[in-house]
Amino acid sequence: MGINEITGILLTIVTASMPLLIAALGELVAERSGVLNLGVEGMMAVGAVIGFIGGYVTGVPLIGVVAAILAGVVMAALFGVVTLIFVTNQVASGLALTIMGLGLSALIGDKYVSIPGLDLSRIHIPVLTDIPLVGPLIFGEDPLVYLAIALTVGVWWFLFRTRAGLVVRAVGDNHGSAHALGYNVIRVRFLAVLFGGACAGLAGGYLSIVYTPQWVPNMTAGRGWIALALVVFGTWRPARVLIGALLFGAVGILQLNAQGYGVAIPSQFLTALPYLATVVVLVIISRNRMLLRTNTPACLGQSFVPDR
Numbered sequence: 070m071g072i073n074e075i076t077g078i079l080l081t082i083v084t085a086s087m088p089l090l091i092a093a094l095g096e097l098v099a100e101r102s103g104v105l106n107l108g109v110e111g112m113m114a115v116g117a118v119i120g121f122i123g124g125y126v127t128g129v130p131l132i133g134v135v136a137a138i139l140a141g142v143v144m145a146a147l148f149g150v151v152t153l154i155f156v157t158n159q160v161a162s163g164l165a166l167t168i169m170g171l172g173l174s175a176l177i178g179d180k181y182v183s184i185p186g187l188d189l190s191r192i193h194i195p196v197l198t199d200i201p202l203v204g205p206l207i208f209g210e211d212p213l214v215y216l217a218i219a220l221t222v223g224v225w226w227f228l229f230r231t232r233a234g235l236v237v238r239a240v241g242d243n244h245g246s247a248h249a250l251g252y253n254v255i256r257v258r259f260l261a262v263l264f265g266g267a268c269a270g271l272a273g274g275y276l277s278i279v280y281t282p283q284w285v286p287n288m289t290a291g292r293g294w295i296a297l298a299l300v301v302f303g304t305w306r307p308a309r310v311l312i313g314a315l316l317f318g319a320v321g322i323l324q325l326n327a328q329g330y331g332v333a334i335p336s337q338f339l340t341a342l343p344y345l346a347t348v349v350v351l352v353i354i355s356r357n358r359m360l361l362r363t364n365t366p367a368c369l370g371q372s373f374v375p376d377r
Contacts, residue, residue, distance in 0.1 A: 076202050078322065083210065084280055086318030087217045088113070088272040092296035093303070093310045094217075094224050095268025100300060101228060102261035103241035104152070107163025109269050110293025111170020112144040116273030118178035121186050121284040130189040134213070134274050141270020142263055144170060149262040153255050167293065175286040186282040189213065211279050213271075218311075220268070225307040237261060269293070298344060304354060 092109055099106050119140035124133025144166065151162050191211045192198070198209040228234040240247045240257045248254050272292070277284050295317055303310035320342055 072201055076205055079202075079206055080210075082315065082319045082322045083206065083214060084318075085322050086314040087214055088275045088280065088292055089296050089299055089317055090311055090314035091213075091217050091220065091275065092269045092272035092293060093299035093314060094220055094307060095265035095272075096296055097300050097303070097305055097307065097310060098224060098228070098237065098268075099258075099261045099265035101241045101305060102237050102258045103244055104258050104262055104265075105159050105163065106145070106148055106166075106262060106265055107160060107297065108144065108148055108166025108170065108293075109265075109296050110289055110291065111167035111173075112141045112266050112269035113273035113276070113289045113293045113296075114170045114174035114287070115144050115177075116141045116270030117277040117288055118174040118181070118273075118284055120270070120274030121277035122178070122181060124187050124278055125181065125184065128187065130187045130278050133187070133278050134189075134271065137270045137274025137278070138267045139270070141266040141268070141273065143266075145262050145266020145269070148266070149259045153259055153262070171287065171289075178284045178286065181284045183283055183285055186277065186284070188282040189279045213275055213279055221307045221311050228307070269296075272296070 092113060096106060096109055116137040120133040120137025122133075123136030124130045127133070148162055148166050151157050152159050189211050191209050192215075194208045197207075198204045200208075226234075228238060236247070236252055237257060239250075240252060240254050244254045247257075273289060276288055276292070281288065299310050299313045299317065302313040
């Protein structure tokens with residue numbers, strides 16, 4: 070295997086990881102506010118079809134990206150109204166949103182199936198991008214990859230270095246206390262849900278504009294569910310979610326390359342590995358919480374033990 074092949078595999082891994090990362094970051098913020106939105110898959114599907122149509126009709130891929138974000142926001146707003154205003158069950162509403170999103174996307178995109186779309190070109194910086202191996206990975210990605218990395222840093226900074234992020238976490242940890250302090254819990258959660266929808270829509274747009282520049286029904290292929298697993302895998306920390314996204318993306322790409330090279334490992338086993346890792350992480354997290362609570366003096370109570 071030459072350096073060009075290795076570079077190609079690494080570039081593909083990064084590209085495959087970005088939709089997972091973007092969608093997971095949005096869901097992370099929503100869950101930090103105390104809202105579980107299982108409709109990520111549906112929002113991604115609608116974002117993918119609207120993003121493709123927007124870019125195809127206008128001839129400008131960036132307009133497609135904006136359209137995908139807006140589509141995700143509209144879907145998230147519907148979820149927010151149903152769950153936060155009318156106080157319906159979040160799990161049932163999220164599942165309904167996924168089913169509706171998959172069906173709606175297939176209906177909207179019926180006339181655009183398998184039509185070649187416009188690709189968002191990779192950035193090329195003379196000399197720097199031409200550096201073997203390192204150059205294409207650092208200086209030769211598409212713009213949305215850099216946006217995803219900036220989004221990871223931005224979400225971390227917002228949640229752990231700003232007052233607004235502290236409010237979001239406070240609302241998620243104890244909405245009763247946050248309300249008593251004068252914070253509008255519904256508004257905070259609604260904005261967090263909208264952000265999650267924007268990220269899910271962007272992730273879907275990435276699939277139809279960058280990853281595979283075309284629209285086919287169900288092209289999300291369960292990535293929304295993987296994004297939900299990533300949030301848990303990363304223990305609600307942006308940096309860990311980034312690592313998890315790269316791991317999930319690597320497993321998906323490496324299983325294809327392993328089959329190409331004739332490696333006798335069942336593809337189903339490789340596909341299941343990230344989910345197995347998620348279960349292991351959950352067990353470790355639960356065990357550490359139990360130990361921490363056991364070792365916490367009774368006089369301190371349990372308010373010092375974070376839920377996430």
